[in-house]
Amino acid sequence: MRWSKFFIPTLKETPVGTEAVSHQLLLRAGLVQMLISGVYCYLPLGLKVLRQIEKIINEEMNAVGARELFLSCLQPMDLWKKTGRDETLKDVMIKFKDKKGRAMCLGPTHEEVITDLVKNHIQSYKQLPVVFYQIQTKFRDEMRPRFGIVRACEFIMKDAYSFDQDKEGLQKNYDLMYEAYKKIFTRCGLDVVIVGADSGAMGGDVSHEFMVPAEIGEDQVFCCSACGNALGINEADEKTVCPACKKEKFKKTPAIEIGHIFQLGTKYSKALDVSFVDDKGKKQTVIMGCYGIGVSRLIATIIEKNNDEAGIMWPKEVTPFDIEILPLQVSDKDVMGAAEKYYEIFMKNGIDVLMDDRDESPGRKFKDSDLIGIPIKIVIGKRTLAQNKVEIKNRRTGETVEVGLDAVQPKIQEMIG
Amino acid sequence: MRWSKFFIPTLKETPVGTEAVSHQLLLRAGLVQMLISGVYCYLPLGLKVLRQIEKIINEEMNAVGARELFLSCLQPMDLWKKTGRDETLKDVMIKFKDKKGRAMCLGPTHEEVITDLVKNHIQSYKQLPVVFYQIQTKFRDEMRPRFGIVRACEFIMKDAYSFDQDKEGLQKNYDLMYEAYKKIFTRCGLDVVIVGADSGAMGGDVSHEFMVPAEIGEDQVFCCSACGNALGINEADEKTVCPACKKEKFKKTPAIEIGHIFQLGTKYSKALDVSFVDDKGKKQTVIMGCYGIGVSRLIATIIEKNNDEAGIMWPKEVTPFDIEILPLQVSDKDVMGAAEKYYEIFMKNGIDVLMDDRDESPGRKFKDSDLIGIPIKIVIGKRTLAQNKVEIKNRRTGETVEVGLDAVQPKIQEMIG
Numbered sequence: 001m002r003w004s005k006f007f008i009p010t011l012k013e014t015p016v017g018t019e020a021v022s023h024q025l026l027l028r029a030g031l032v033q034m035l036i037s038g039v040y041c042y043l044p045l046g047l048k049v050l051r052q053i054e055k056i057i058n059e060e061m062n063a064v065g066a067r068e069l070f071l072s073c074l075q076p077m078d079l080w081k082k083t084g085r086d087e088t089l090k091d092v093m094i095k096f097k098d099k100k101g102r103a104m105c106l107g108p109t110h111e112e113v114i115t116d117l118v119k120n121h122i123q124s125y126k127q128l129p130v131v132f133y134q135i136q137t138k139f140r141d142e143m144r145p146r147f148g149i150v151r152a153c154e155f156i157m158k159d160a161y162s163f164d165q166d167k168e169g170l171q172k173n174y175d176l177m178y179e180a181y182k183k184i185f186t187r188c189g190l191d192v193v194i195v196g197a198d199s200g201a202m203g204g205d206v207s208h209e210f211m212v213p214a215e216i217g218e219d220q221v222f223c224c225s226a227c228g229n230a231l232g233i234n235e236a237d238e239k240t241v242c243p244a245c246k247k248e249k250f251k252k253t254p255a256i257e258i259g260h261i262f263q264l265g266t267k268y269s270k271a272l273d274v275s276f277v278d279d280k281g282k283k284q285t286v287i288m289g290c291y292g293i294g295v296s297r298l299i300a301t302i303i304e305k306n307n308d309e310a311g312i313m314w315p316k317e318v319t320p321f322d323i324e325i326l327p328l329q330v331s332d333k334d335v336m337g338a339a340e341k342y343y344e345i346f347m348k349n350g351i352d353v354l355m356d357d358r359d360e361s362p363g364r365k366f367k368d369s370d371l372i373g374i375p376i377k378i379v380i381g382k383r384t385l386a387q388n389k390v391e392i393k394n395r396r397t398g399e400t401v402e403v404g405l406d407a408v409q410p411k412i413q414e415m416i417g
Numbered sequence: 418m419r420w421s422k423f424f425i426p427t428l429k430e431t432p433v434g435t436e437a438v439s440h441q442l443l444l445r446a447g448l449v450q451m452l453i454s455g456v457y458c459y460l461p462l463g464l465k466v467l468r469q470i471e472k473i474i475n476e477e478m479n480a481v482g483a484r485e486l487f488l489s490c491l492q493p494m495d496l497w498k499k500t501g502r503d504e505t506l507k508d509v510m511i512k513f514k515d516k517k518g519r520a521m522c523l524g525p526t527h528e529e530v531i532t533d534l535v536k537n538h539i540q541s542y543k544q545l546p547v548v549f550y551q552i553q554t555k556f557r558d559e560m561r562p563r564f565g566i567v568r569a570c571e572f573i574m575k576d577a578y579s580f581d582q583d584k585e586g587l588q589k590n591y592d593l594m595y596e597a598y599k600k601i602f603t604r605c606g607l608d609v610v611i612v613g614a615d616s617g618a619m620g621g622d623v624s625h626e627f628m629v630p631a632e633i634g635e636d637q638v639f640c641c642s643a644c645g646n647a648l649g650i651n652e653a654d655e656k657t658v659c660p661a662c663k664k665e666k667f668k669k670t671p672a673i674e675i676g677h678i679f680q681l682g683t684k685y686s687k688a689l690d691v692s693f694v695d696d697k698g699k700k701q702t703v704i705m706g707c708y709g710i711g712v713s714r715l716i717a718t719i720i721e722k723n724n725d726e727a728g729i730m731w732p733k734e735v736t737p738f739d740i741e742i743l744p745l746q747v748s749d750k751d752v753m754g755a756a757e758k759y760y761e762i763f764m765k766n767g768i769d770v771l772m773d774d775r776d777e778s779p780g781r782k783f784k785d786s787d788l789i790g791i792p793i794k795i796v797i798g799k800r801t802l803a804q805n806k807v808e809i810k811n812r813r814t815g816e817t818v819e820v821g822l823d824a825v826q827p828k829i830q831e832m833i834g
């Protein structure tokens with residue numbers, strides 16, 4: 001992709017009224033734009049990052065046998081009354097009456113809808129287990145949206161739901177999801193702290209939160225200052241994870257919750273009457289689990305943990321482009337000729353390239369390049385090219401090497417790995 | 418994919434209260450499920466079809482230089498007041514007040530939001546033209562939702578917007594979109610009739626509708642019964658398209674509108690004050706076009722035009738799977754062995770296979786197979802396998818051939834093309 005044909009409206013200045021580094025960089029790197037407080041639009045570069053994350057999620061969800069579907073945003077309030085969550089979630093629900101006078105809401109989550117959907121199709125234990133997931137927009141009427149897409153009124157979530165005939169089945173799916181979540185976050189370049197958690201409005205017994213310690217975190221984890229291990233979020237928790245862990249050494253650390261998994265049990269299936277006939281011919285209630293990832297929040301968290309003063313440093317699997325080519329003098333035939341040559345070679349080899357073909361000063365190009373944070377850049381300038389060389393720079397380490405024109409391709413392949 | 422691990426809840430009976438064949442088949446083939454009237458959820462098989470269509474749209478939009486982004490569903494009413502469309506569209510808009518007392522709506526379309534977004538980033542003619550598109554959910558408070566996903570309250574659209582410095586530029590982008598639309602619909606297996614149309618609530622001068630003649634169509638086209646050519650939708654239109662076309666031979670035909678493109682001119686850019694400085698240093702108003710495709714409606718239209726009494730017959734590029742393997746006796750080791758072998762071979766070769774591994778009667782399997790409409794099926798039964806043969810059947814033509822076990826792969830490759 002050529003910069004001039006894409007749309008990356010970078011900003012030189014930090015936008016007013018932004019506290020979080022991730023929020024500032026999301027706006028400055030032209031990834032998102034705010035429509036109103038708590039409501040954001042994804043610009044092309046931001047959408048590319050979103051698609052990368054969706055790809056990781058799709059792969060890991062498919063690997064544990066979860067089937068993707070796509071539920072509606074509009075939901076009838078009747079359904080929510082059956083589980084009593086019209087009350088529990090009333091503070092954040094966006095509600096309205098449709099033309100026919102029906103009480104409706106915009107889904108803040110989808111337990112009710114998926115349970116109602118499954119109810120129509122599950123009769124026998126032979127049809128269980130089944131696990132569904134979707135990547136879908138959710139809505140919450142936040143009084144105080146904060147930190148850009150970290151706490152927004154409209155946001156993207158991955159939500160999965162498991163349906164089992166017994167607790168052993170639930171535990172198995174729960175364990176699979178637990179492991180899948182670890183893989184997803186690792187692939188996103190994040191170190192997560194997993195803590196047993198309060199089930200809150202979801203109900204159920206067992207639940208785990210996937211937290212990333214970060215300054216702007218609105219949740220908190222306790223870390224042992226002796227060994228660095230993270231402990232439960234419950235301050236009273238005296239559980240020690242290594243012999244050196246003593247309560248007096250626990251340190252409270254702010255953290256962002258990016259994932260939460262729940263063993264729901266029968267809360268929803270009982271309320272909505274989802275049953276099946278077991279292998280002994282007896283009617284049983286389906287046992288459920290639910291598994292969420294805040295996808296838009298995940299993007300902010302990745303930036304929060306991967307940046308320096310100059311901008312973003314994308315982890316390998318979520319970067320919107322693999323490499324960036326910077327021809328420093330676009331009016332110079334030799335420079336642009338070399339840039340075009342490498343552009344074509346890499347595109348042909350399935351490497352996604354952004355080429356900054358704008359007629360801008362080298363200084364501006366370097367700044368924008370550091371800001372948007374593509375992991376590897378090839379700098380092509382008159383001076384080095386006259387010596388049959390180009391510069392290859394690693395965004396994260398800052399390491400720069402000059403390589404001969406023929407060595408560019410193997411060097412890049414080596415760096416991409 | 419194995420049928421037992423997927424989720425395709427086929428229905429034997431036609432659901433009550435469904436008029437349109439596409440609506441019946443969408444439900445019976447387990448593609449979608451109704452939550453309430455006008456609101457549908459996509460089940461895994463339906464979502465796969467949706468993804469196929471999205472892929473075609475992405476490819477053709479990228480080919481004409483349109484950049485994908487993702488705008489919000491939530492929109493402030495302030496914006497709509499500026500263009501006066503808070504009035505024009507008030508009958509279909511879903512509106513509510515948020516916690517802060519702000520008047521909001523759910524986007525029935527996105528002209529206002531995209532124009533406001535571009536306003537912040539376009540200053541000079543050098544930044545033009547620029548074309549954006551998205552595939553996003555839209556909302557309309559329909560009093561009478563009809564024909565399943567043909568006229569729904571929540572539906573998926575592809576909407577694109579072009580921004581140019583002059584009319585010539587707009588005409589160029591308009592022509593590119595016009596051709597891209599023809600390609601998209603052809604790839605979806607549809608014959609479209611393109612007619613000059615009324616711009617309606619969009620404003621602007623020139624517009625074209627992409628119509629598919631179909632019984633359930635709520636619009637209409639005029640066809641010349643002499644030559645079969647389609648004419649304008651305006652009954653007064655006396656334009657003839659071939660010497661034999663005379664007005665008395667015009668025949669009114671119902672049609673479904675699946676696409677609509679508009680030359681908007683400056684209606685939105687004036688109202689929202691989007692200007693740029695031209696090459697002479699003069700301030701000018703940006704000239705816009707907008708281009709819509711009803712994506713969910715497109716799925717219904719494809720089914721409406723590609724079915725027989727037994728079910729759906731998917732066109733090649735939108736089919737959820739390329740081939741289906743039907744082992745007729747799953748408890749027979751030889752039958753399942755052969756089925757598994759072909760399943761693996763085809764998956765390895767990038768051919769997307771559905772294998773009906775359910776322990777169901779051959780009759781049920783045949784019926785479900787015709788219903789869900791995968792273009793090619795490999796039927797593996799004891800009797801033919803004993804002769805070292807399997808049956809390959811073309812869903813559309815009904816043509817069945819028995820081929821030797823070694824001839825399966827080349828035959829399938831030949832059929833897929």
